[in-house]
Amino acid sequence: MDNLKNEKEIAKSLRRKAISKNWKLFKQSRLGMVGLIIVFFFFILSILQPILFLTGIWDQGTYNPVVGYVDQTQDFLVVECPKEFPTEKYEKRTDCPGRNEVNIKTLFYSDGEVGETIQLNLQPAPPSRDHILGTDSLGRDVFSQIMEGSQVAFLLGILSATLGVGISTLLGTIAAFFGGRVDAYLMRQSDLVLMLPTLPLLFIISAFAELKIWHLAVVLGTIGGLGGSVITIKSQALQVKVKPFVDSARITGGSNMKILFSHVLPNVAPLALLFMVFSVTGAIASESVLSFLGLLNIEMSWGLMIYLAQVEGYIFSGLKFWWLILPAGLSVTFLTGGFYLVGRGLDEVFNPRLRKR
Amino acid sequence: MLTNAVRVVSVNNLIEVRNLVKHFEVSGGLFSRNKRIIKAVDGIDFEIKAGESLGLVGQSGCGKTTTARSLCLLDPKTSGDVNFYNSESQKMESIDEIDDEGLRQFRRNMQMIFQDPYESLNPRWTLKDIIKEPLDIHNIGDLKDREEAVIEILKTVGLTPPQNYLSRYPHEISGGQRQRVSIARTLIMKPKFVICDEPTSMLDVSIRISIMDLMLNLAKELNVSYLYITHDLAVARYMCNRIAVMFNGKIVEIAESEELLQNPIHPYTKRLISSIPIPDPNYKRERYEVNYDELDKIISNNPDKKMIDIGNGHFVASHDTKGFFIET
Numbered sequence: 131m132d133n134l135k136n137e138k139e140i141a142k143s144l145r146r147k148a149i150s151k152n153w154k155l156f157k158q159s160r161l162g163m164v165g166l167i168i169v170f171f172f173f174i175l176s177i178l179q180p181i182l183f184l185t186g187i188w189d190q191g192t193y194n195p196v197v198g199y200v201d202q203t204q205d206f207l208v209v210e211c212p213k214e215f216p217t218e219k220y221e222k223r224t225d226c227p228g229r230n231e232v233n234i235k236t237l238f239y240s241d242g243e244v245g246e247t248i249q250l251n252l253q254p255a256p257p258s259r260d261h262i263l264g265t266d267s268l269g270r271d272v273f274s275q276i277m278e279g280s281q282v283a284f285l286l287g288i289l290s291a292t293l294g295v296g297i298s299t300l301l302g303t304i305a306a307f308f309g310g311r312v313d314a315y316l317m318r319q320s321d322l323v324l325m326l327p328t329l330p331l332l333f334i335i336s337a338f339a340e341l342k343i344w345h346l347a348v349v350l351g352t353i354g355g356l357g358g359s360v361i362t363i364k365s366q367a368l369q370v371k372v373k374p375f376v377d378s379a380r381i382t383g384g385s386n387m388k389i390l391f392s393h394v395l396p397n398v399a400p401l402a403l404l405f406m407v408f409s410v411t412g413a414i415a416s417e418s419v420l421s422f423l424g425l426l427n428i429e430m431s432w433g434l435m436i437y438l439a440q441v442e443g444y445i446f447s448g449l450k451f452w453w454l455i456l457p458a459g460l461s462v463t464f465l466t467g468g469f470y471l472v473g474r475g476l477d478e479v480f481n482p483r484l485r486k487r
Numbered sequence: 488m489l490t491n492a493v494r495v496v497s498v499n500n501l502i503e504v505r506n507l508v509k510h511f512e513v514s515g516g517l518f519s520r521n522k523r524i525i526k527a528v529d530g531i532d533f534e535i536k537a538g539e540s541l542g543l544v545g546q547s548g549c550g551k552t553t554t555a556r557s558l559c560l561l562d563p564k565t566s567g568d569v570n571f572y573n574s575e576s577q578k579m580e581s582i583d584e585i586d587d588e589g590l591r592q593f594r595r596n597m598q599m600i601f602q603d604p605y606e607s608l609n610p611r612w613t614l615k616d617i618i619k620e621p622l623d624i625h626n627i628g629d630l631k632d633r634e635e636a637v638i639e640i641l642k643t644v645g646l647t648p649p650q651n652y653l654s655r656y657p658h659e660i661s662g663g664q665r666q667r668v669s670i671a672r673t674l675i676m677k678p679k680f681v682i683c684d685e686p687t688s689m690l691d692v693s694i695r696i697s698i699m700d701l702m703l704n705l706a707k708e709l710n711v712s713y714l715y716i717t718h719d720l721a722v723a724r725y726m727c728n729r730i731a732v733m734f735n736g737k738i739v740e741i742a743e744s745e746e747l748l749q750n751p752i753h754p755y756t757k758r759l760i761s762s763i764p765i766p767d768p769n770y771k772r773e774r775y776e777v778n779y780d781e782l783d784k785i786i787s788n789n790p791d792k793k794m795i796d797i798g799n800g801h802f803v804a805s806h807d808t809k810g811f812f813i814e815t
Binding site: 140141144145148373374375377378379380381382383384388393396397399 | 559560598599603606607608613651669672
């Protein structure tokens with residue numbers, strides 16, 4: 131009994147040592163750490179929003195990313211610009227409407243006669259104390275939208291990556307392990323899937339079916355899982371399959387399934403994890419492209435934010451309405467980049483050849 | 488013929504190999520029809536008695552490992568018989584004809600130690616899991632029994648205190664310790680027959696002798712027979728009662744260890760023995776030269792593989808029809 135207790139303690143300490151060793155290796159790659167910090171930042175963002183709503187710091191009416199609205203209006207006097215310039219009052223043509231005045235030409239949404247007072251919307255409003263990143267043209271809080279978008283990105287990325295890597299690990303090890311016709315079929319299939327252009331295919335799918343985020347995750351996961359990663363994982367599994375420990379399990383009488391699941395899969399798992407981290411990047415990028423093109427049935431995402439800015443014409447006004455474009459665009463860039471860098475860091479942990487001496 | 492000469496009908500034989508053949512087909516490509524056949528093992532006979540160790544020596548590529556892999560059913564043999572002594576029914580059974588239960592018996596009694604201690608242990612498993620894997624596969628005892636068996640066998644192979652090793656991973660121990668772990672894994676089922684595929688060739692010379700002594704002691708203790716594959720005649724002499732010399736898929740000479748080394752008859756055996764270095768710089772052993780191509784041609788031109796009994800259980804292959812081997 132004493133022995134067993136002692137053994138458990140040793141096991142625990144050894145496990146702790148292994149984890150700390152791997153963590154040290156990961157920390158050595160500076161890029162990996164930068165990536166981890168970025169991913170962690172967006173993760174905090176995505177879980178912060180529900181917390182803010184639950185604690186009542188933000189109320190749904192104002193800060194809801196989809197239906198929130200805050201009334202930011204101001205009274206304006208409609209004036210008519212004089213025909214001759216310059217006049218005493220207006221030195222330049224662009225100065226034509228003064229403070230609290232509005233030119234009749236700028237009244238898009240409301241009617242007004244010259245001399246009347248009219249109430250106008252101030253959206254999209256620039257960043258202020260209440261709205262850190264301003265509001266969009268419908269008066270919704272941009273920061274809250276970014277948070278919602280990062281939830282979508284994490285959900286989609288991790289879901290599709292898990293699904294895809296699950297499929298490709300299973301198929302890759304089966305192809306390597308059984309060989310022959312199974313292998314030939316699976317390899318030709320993944321060649322075929324590799325040949326398919328993903329985005330045009332997704333356009334076609336979204337034309338026939340309303341794509342929701344779950345559907346997109348499944349589609350992206352399946353396409354990714356049947357594609358090139360099967361080939362890479364198969365090659366890794368082939369290496370494991372001929373190792374003597376597999377032979378010795380077979381000599382002892384282990385069944386194929388047992389060898390597959392207890393010997394081959396655990397030794398392929400690190401590579402699969404690496405693939406998972408890298409394929410998150412692709413999933414998030416595809417989602418952004420699709421929702422930017424308006425092909426996704428989705429309430430809010432980073433791509434959709436840019437899409438709305440583009441549809442309403444703000445994207446052409448340079449950086450005058452920067453808070454409508456930059457936060458979403460930078461979020462996509464940074465999160466995908468962050469995941470990529472984490473993958474690079476993990477690569478250095480799992481691939482001893484890449485380690486610096 | 489060897490089979491006739493040595494077939495002492497005795498229950499003492501643990502394993503009998505009769506005319507074992509293993510050919511590999513190498514296809515010339517997707518569209519080419521001609522297939523080349525590589526005769527890795529081309530009709531070999533030997534038998535091992537219970538408690539006896541047979542050394543299998545020969546140059547690399549002569550089919551030693553292929554023999555071992557066919558014997559333990561890793562690669563299916565092309566033809567030939569392998570008979571194994573079934574302790575339950577008390578008679579020899581051909582492994583082609585046994586049922587599932589017999590196969591299970593066979594697997595329990597047959598194990599293999601591999602050459603490379605760095606590759607033969609799963610790097611993701613703890614040593615405890617590695618060693619008790621055979622017990623798990625054959626479902627022997629409950630978890631506590633298995634754990635006790637692991638501790639016991641770790642003590643036997645000299646890894647003490649066992650508690651320090653149970654939860655370690657293979658990369659945390661040294662090469663010699665790893666080979667001890669493989670031996671422990673092999674012997675935990677108390678098999679009767681262990682195939683050792685050059686178990687010491689990857690180890691340091693200093694560790695080598697301790698591992699070999701360990702294996703010898705365990706053989707004595709547990710009454711294990713070894714088929715010891717090596718290319719080192721000195722190692723074979725140290726480990727084995729009898730030595731079989733293989734050349735290009737055939738056994739050319741088989742005898743008691745001392746007899747073979749003192750009185751080699753086949754030219755290939757003479758060549759092998761003359762290549763053992765003498766640790767004295769002033770003395771140079773006279774090299775016995777053999778033209779391998781010619782020898783190969785002679786062997787393949789005379790498929791009648793008669794073994795001549797010299798006496799003392801010493802058998803030599805004869806290559807020409809007159810019943811004599813060729814002197815080069």
